[in-house]
Amino acid sequence: MDSVVVEHIYLLVIVTIISVLQNAFFAQKVEREGKASNTHPTAFERVSCANRNCMDAYPTFLAVMWCAGLCLNQAPAAFAGILYLMVRQKYFIGYMGQTCQSTPGFLFGKRVIFFLILMCVVGIFNYLLARFYGDNYKEYVETITSAASALLLIP
Template sequence: MNQEIVENIVLLVIVTLISVLQNMSFAYKVENESKNQQSKTFQRTGSPAFEKVYTANQNCTDAYPTFLAVMWCGGVLCSQAPAAFAGLMYLFVRQKYFVGYLGEKTQSTPGYIFGKRIIFFLFAMSLAGILNYYFVIFFGNDLKDHMSVFSKILSSLLLIP
């Protein structure tokens, strides 16, 4: 494999693999709670604890493809490091959402809102990368270095609650 290509995506691959481990952890929690029920088969309904775990897992699963798409697009088209950082932040927030959902439902709200902000940031990075691509085609000017610096500065702002 071409070393230059690997250097441009290695952080995104690492975040993706961490997210897979997180998904497996969530699925394990659903399976474990399902086994605590008296039924021998997997059901979508059951005890309130099972329904909370199942719903939290389903909510995280629903947003997962969008997260992966914008993280990879932002990382490949704009800048890898800020996209990977935002991806790690998203995984942290998703964990906070999952755990918060298992408690009071109001505890999951900050994780949900923060997750939306990170998805928007990654979407904006993707859009900037696409615009830069067409800017190079039509005007011959590549702004990728400027966008990389700008996205690194903005990614640090993601830490502000």
């Protein structure tokens, strides 16, 4: 693979690999609870439901993270991706307790996904401006998104 290409996507690749490892962890938790389901059937149902919910949102997360990273800037997209993985872990662990404990993780995850979608839209809009009008605001937009990604940490 060309080193220039790798330079522009390595953070996204790292976040993707971490997310795959997290999915393996979730699957192992479901398997472990499935073997012990004779004693705690509700625990298996909760873990299984949390895993399904995480897997339902996973393709959307990957698509918007990669789109934001490729269309705009990989650093804020990867940072938001790491935040999303931490939030997803919090959601999964919270769901294993009481379902109300998973709500903060769910809401924060929605905010991270919205930020990534916004990055995608801005990156595509900037590309269209550069392509059809010759105005390229990529440096300004990258600076703004890098600063705005830190705002994701505010609860």
